[in-house]
Structure formats: structure tokens, C-alpha cells
Amino acid sequence: MYTKEECFKLGSIARLHSFKGEVSIFLDVVEPQDFNELESVFVEYDNKLIPFFIDQIQIRNKGFAVVKFDGVDTEKKALLFLKSALYLPLEMLPELEGDDYYDFEIKGFRVIDSNHGEIGTINGILDSKVNPLIEIQNGEIEILLPKMDQFIDEIDWDTNTLYVTAPDGLIEMYLTSDEEE
DSSP states (O other): OOOGGGEEEEEEEEEEOOTTSOEEEEEOSSOGGGGTTOOEEEEEETTEEEEEEEEEEEEOSTTEEEEEETTOOSHHHHHTTTTOEEEEEGGGSOOOOTTOOOGGGGTTOEEEETTTEEEEEEEEEEOOSSOOEEEEEETTEEEEEEOOGGGEEEEETTTTEEEEOOOTTHHHHHHSOGGGO
């Protein structure tokens, strides 16, 4: 049995699709088409990952897919899992090329800015298609840095460090206290 730490979050069950137990799932991934032949997923239920076999999956627009799970053949059964998260084992992640990385891989990395030195630790990525942000914790202060190639200088996988050059004034905005103004 897999744990959440051994898996990545694929998405979630968004809504019912039919009275025959079909559901609409949201695939929170860059390329939903990479998952158009899924045979099974783990559904988070009561803080446990429960394996479910997929009878049928149809990828739709904007990251949604219609799924028919094996053994879920009524609306009542499907309702039990509505809004549940879906997971897959980490080894099922598609290989990335070049300097690309998955957001979860840099969680916990130290962040060093070229002008300010160490500015904190990555808490996570606030994922927005338009403007994803790197969430950096600096003591009690949260710093939000745009996750754009132009601000990321290097990722050092050996030392778990992200080297950045933040936009002018951004770091000062977060680290300058009201008393100093």
C-alpha cells in the first residue's frame, strides 16, 4: 500500500457526471493527455489511499476528464468520493527534459537571492496558470516570488538550494518592517 509521500497528487473528483456513477475529475497536471490511458488511481478517503480501477476515461477540455470507476455504478456510490483527491505513485510521473522540474521536488529547498543572500525556505508553489508563485518562508514572513525562468538562476540538487535574482524591490517589500519606514 502506498503512502501520500510515495505519490503525487493527480487532481480531484470535481463533480458527478451521470446517475450511473460517472464522475468529472480535474487533472491538476501540465499535460492531462499524458494520463488518457490510466488503469487505476488512488482515491483519498478518510485519510487513506484507496486503489480504484478505471473502466473508462475520456479527457475533456481545461484539465477535466470523465471517469467511470470499476464498481461505482450509482450516483449514491459516487457521492461518497466527491471532492476527494486522486493520487498516483511517483514512478508514474512523466520524465521531464532539461532543467524542468516538478513543483513538489523543490519544496523545502533553501532560497538564496543574488542581492540579499539567504531569504528563506520554499514552502510550496501557489499554482496559477497565469502567475505561479514560489512561497518562501522567512521566519514569520511569507515571501511570494514569481515562478518565472527569468528570476531563477540555478537549482542545486546536491545542496537543495534554489538560486534566484528577485525583481528589484520585491525582497525589500517583504523584509522591511513598518517601523523602519
